Amino acid sequence: MTRSFPSGDEKSARRGARVQNDAIISLENVSQQFDGTTVLHDISLSVKNREFFTLLGPSGCGKTTILRILAGFETPTSGSVHIGGRDVTDLAPNRRKVNTVFQSYALFPHMTVFENVAFGLRMSRTPKAELQARVAEMLHMVELEGLEGRKPQQLSGGQQQRVAIARAAVNKPLVLLLDEPLSALDAKLRKQMQRELKHLQRRLGITFVFVTHDQEEAFSLSDRVVVMDQGRIEQVGTPIEVYEEPVNLRVAKFVGETNILDAEVLGQEMTCPDGSLKARVEGEERACLLKAKRPFGEGCRVKVVLRPEDLIVHSHRPSAEAGLSLEGVVDETIYKGTTYDIAITLKTGKKLLVTEFFDEDDEKMIVAAGQPVFVTWIKGWEVVLPDDPA
Numbered sequence: 001m002t003r004s005f006p007s008g009d010e011k012s013a014r015r016g017a018r019v020q021n022d023a024i025i026s027l028e029n030v031s032q033q034f035d036g037t038t039v040l041h042d043i044s045l046s047v048k049n050r051e052f053f054t055l056l057g058p059s060g061c062g063k064t065t066i067l068r069i070l071a072g073f074e075t076p077t078s079g080s081v082h083i084g085g086r087d088v089t090d091l092a093p094n095r096r097k098v099n100t101v102f103q104s105y106a107l108f109p110h111m112t113v114f115e116n117v118a119f120g121l122r123m124s125r126t127p128k129a130e131l132q133a134r135v136a137e138m139l140h141m142v143e144l145e146g147l148e149g150r151k152p153q154q155l156s157g158g159q160q161q162r163v164a165i166a167r168a169a170v171n172k173p174l175v176l177l178l179d180e181p182l183s184a185l186d187a188k189l190r191k192q193m194q195r196e197l198k199h200l201q202r203r204l205g206i207t208f209v210f211v212t213h214d215q216e217e218a219f220s221l222s223d224r225v226v227v228m229d230q231g232r233i234e235q236v237g238t239p240i241e242v243y244e245e246p247v248n249l250r251v252a253k254f255v256g257e258t259n260i261l262d263a264e265v266l267g268q269e270m271t272c273p274d275g276s277l278k279a280r281v282e283g284e285e286r287a288c289l290l291k292a293k294r295p296f297g298e299g300c301r302v303k304v305v306l307r308p309e310d311l312i313v314h315s316h317r318p319s320a321e322a323g324l325s326l327e328g329v330v331d332e333t334i335y336k337g338t339t340y341d342i343a344i345t346l347k348t349g350k351k352l353l354v355t356e357f358f359d360e361d362d363e364k365m366i367v368a369a370g371q372p373v374f375v376t377w378i379k380g381w382e383v384v385l386p387d388d389p390a
Contacts, residue, residue: 023049024050025207027043032065032074032077032231040065047209050205053222053226054212055210072095084174098174098177101176105164106164109152119167143162147159157186158196161185174207178210180212182194198220247385248385257355258306259306261350263279263280263302272287276290276379283347291379303386303387305385306383309356312376313367315374324376326374333368
């Protein structure tokens, strides 16, 4: 019986299939200290192959430190880093299959677009014919054909960003690291580049690890987001999961506009078909009121998290079927075109923000400042969290 051995192409295909299904990046129990101060606390996370993965958090939360550890610019105090199934914890940056796009783009001002993109290939002594073909292919991919001879100062901000990405991607890294590359752009161009960046990531077919403090940017670009605070991971999930189901008050307060109501659990109502809780919310008590995804005992202090678009404003007290209604007074109404915001102060003094869609054909008049109103929400849209930031 003759034994057949796989060809080199077949072996590469199998290896590629394994990498595609496995994590391309893995951080295991990574901590980092600077001058005795811990800036990363026992970080463990994995990034899938070809995923757009974003590190989101306020300044000083540790997201850029993680990026620098992945790039090899920092060595963690403890823990390990794996990229493409290989332990790279102690490897120098030039020995890792990653490239970085910096916030300032760091283009060489004396080089043309072609020379900037070709720089890494020249350093690795790529044959001339192959170099020219790969640079041309990359410039076509980032839509910069015809600009090969220009210097960076002759390009727009968006074009400079694409040159920086092309220069990093032409070396065919496993992972592209992006350190807030859109922060220097004006608002309109930033929106445009967000769309282009996502499309480019799909065309390149490589993993992007993106750092930003901008929540809207993170949600519009990412397959998954990790929310960080004070050197710790607070939550990892899809943009929808992070926005709709924050795991704690830190995430709820950081991500988007949030209304947080004070409440006390009075017990679980056995008569409720969905196991809802009886609770007192902002002084108003009602049975079968809250749907919680974690257990809360009688007497527990909790926070009820509701997004502005989750709330409904009524000019008169609604019927009992509408659920709990909280009485308040309108502070101001802010027209925003397709939507308008209503700022309300409840009888308890709690401030709420409600967002409603504007319909000029709707006979319901937009509520005016000083008008008494009642606020309700659809049961199940609330998130019930422990009265504890952690």
